[in-house]
Amino acid sequence: MKVAITSTGNSPDSKLDSRFGRCSHFVIYDTETKSIEFVPNSNRDNIEGAGPASVQTVASKGVEKVVSGEFGAKVKSIFDSLQIQLIVLKDTDKTISQIISMLNH
Amino acid sequence: MPRPKRRRRMNNPPHFKGYRPIGLTDEHQPILLNYEEYEAIRLSDYELLGHVQASSFMNVSRPTYTRIYESARRKIAQAFVLGKTIVFEGGKVYFDSEWYMCNCCNCFFNHPQKEQELDECPLCGSERVEQIKDK
Numbered sequence: 001m002k003v004a005i006t007s008t009g010n011s012p013d014s015k016l017d018s019r020f021g022r023c024s025h026f027v028i029y030d031t032e033t034k035s036i037e038f039v040p041n042s043n044r045d046n047i048e049g050a051g052p053a054s055v056q057t058v059a060s061k062g063v064e065k066v067v068s069g070e071f072g073a074k075v076k077s078i079f080d081s082l083q084i085q086l087i088v089l090k091d092t093d094k095t096i097s098q099i100i101s102m103l104n105h
Numbered sequence: 106m107p108r109p110k111r112r113r114r115m116n117n118p119p120h121f122k123g124y125r126p127i128g129l130t131d132e133h134q135p136i137l138l139n140y141e142e143y144e145a146i147r148l149s150d151y152e153l154l155g156h157v158q159a160s161s162f163m164n165v166s167r168p169t170y171t172r173i174y175e176s177a178r179r180k181i182a183q184a185f186v187l188g189k190t191i192v193f194e195g196g197k198v199y200f201d202s203e204w205y206m207c208n209c210c211n212c213f214f215n216h217p218q219k220e221q222e223l224d225e226c227p228l229c230g231s232e233r234v235e236q237i238k239d240k
Contacts, residue, residue: 065227067228079217080215080217081120083217083218084217085214085215085216085217085227086214086215087212087213087214087227087228088212088213088214089210089211089212089228090211090212090213091210091211091212099228102210102228102229103228105229105230105231
């Protein structure tokens with residue numbers, strides 16, 4: 001199963017980005033193969049609609065869960081109809097590698 | 106004065122507005138199917154629940170559920186026979202709060218597959234999860 005995590009940078013030591021639509025990178029982590037892929041977010045400087053455009057980006061990767069600090073109002077209903085689970089983590093000091101080790105529990 | 110209606114609990118609203126017959130353009134008198142009636146059809150004929158189970162899901166009594174279901178079926182039959190448009194509208198409903206909190210890693214998460222039982226936090230795997238109740 002694939003999980004998307006919003007990241008402030010492109011290394012496993014970067015921290016979780018608190019925003020979904022305008023985060024710097026998406027980390028696509030595959031829980032079965034343990035592979036990590038960093039995808040730069042091309043929608044971060046959009047004037048409008050960064051959230052829905054980012055949903056398309058992560059949905060095209062086939063993820064089933066998304067971890068971020070916050071989700072906007074437009075985004076939630078789209079994820080609902082795609083049956084993708086949202087996880088909101090208020091503790092934005094966590095690094096990507098910490099979150100991945102939590103996902104492996 | 107009659108007793109006020111209980112609010113019916115429901116899952117997600119339908120993600121489209123209604124139905125239209127092929128070949129007819131008359132939309133002056135659409136059949137208004139309430140959200141609660143839509144939910145009754147969904148529970149009984151799609152999820153195949155019995156009336157007792159479905160009524161407890163919607164938080165109404167079994168006779169009330171049967172009345173809602175009956176009215177839904179009659180409205181749909183009317184639309185089919187007369188070739189009328191069906192519009193989903195109104196109804197005294199509330200949507201189930203689907204947000205949960207994990208007491209272990211302090212994260213919040215939702216649960217799109219509502220038919221499946223939720224038993225652990227999707228992030229840390231802890232079983233100390235709690236549903237966030239409507240205020």
